[in-house]
Ligand SMILES: NC(=O)C1=CN([C@@H]2O[C@H](COP(=O)(O)OP(=O)(O)OC[C@H]3O[C@@H](n4cnc5c(N)ncnc54)[C@H](O)[C@@H]3O)[C@@H](O)[C@H]2O)C=CC1
């Protein structure tokens with residue numbers, strides 16, 4: 001896929017994996033709309049990326065993916081500024097089973113909102129040009145994270161959603177392809193205070209076991225994997241990116 005001049009909207013773009021996706025897309029000539037709930041860091045990142053890759057290529061939209069009207073505004077603003085939309089990356093996510101309703105609202109409902117909006121604004125059946133949706137899930141879908149059952153469930157659900165929408169039936173109807181990238185342990189600011197992120201402090205032993213054999217990879221590695229997947233991923237495909245290895249297609 002030639003990314004030059006393409007426009008990508010990325011959620012959770014102010015930090016970690018979303019930021020790495022954004023920078024990699026800019027390096028390949030795309031324009032990015034950085035969407036994040038955190039406007040202080042988001043504006044700062046947009047300034048930094050703008051200075052490096054051209055101010056006209058970077059936009060920041062403050063957006064909470066649990067709030068449909070805000071999310072809708074981010075789509076409208078992106079299209080108003082860049083005049084097109086080609087790629088939607090549903091990446092914003094949290095891991096905190098204590099606040100499981102919020103976790104489900106961000107990790108699953110947020111991806112559903114982003115997917116419905118992507119079809120509305122890019123679907124050929126709705127007057128759009130077609131495009132690509134990439135969802136970020138986690139290796140927790142394939143190897144359940146025993147310490148965080150609800151986080152695991154949201155990732156299962158996102159993979160199921162992507163596979164169903166990724167079917168050729170939806171591609172024929174809308175011209176939109178759907179893919180899912182499942183990273184393993186990645187070096188981001190993700191786990192702040194694990195005791196407070198698990199449903200019970202007794203789950204800490206399970207947390208240690210869940211992650212015992214994982215090798216930390218950089219978020220830049222996941223960013224580079226995104227480009228590879230965008231280039232060769234068939235609609236409905238599921239990609240695991242872990243231990244710093246090349247993306248591997250998961251076939252069940
Ligand atoms: N870091 C890791 O080891 C792994 C991360 N993932 C997934 O990758 C995605 C990104 O995670 P990281 O980059 O590690 O996290 P991170 O915490 O470094 O970055 C997440 C970003 O999402 C934003 N965000 C949080 N709630 C939001 C909301 N309601 N609306 C809009 N933006 C919101 C945050 O402000 C932050 O900028 C998540 O979906 C996570 O589940 C999956 C597997 C492993």
Ligand SMILES: CCCCCC(=O)/C=C/[C@H]1[C@H](O)CC(=O)[C@@H]1CCCCCCC(=O)O
Pocket residue numbers: 093094095096138139140183184185186189190191207208211212214
């Ligand atoms: C022994 C402890 C190692 C620390 C493990 C870790 O920090 C990350 C684990 C990830 C696992 O390998 C696959 C995932 O999905 C895990 C967690 C990702 C959480 C992202 C949440 C973002 C946030 O809450 O800000």
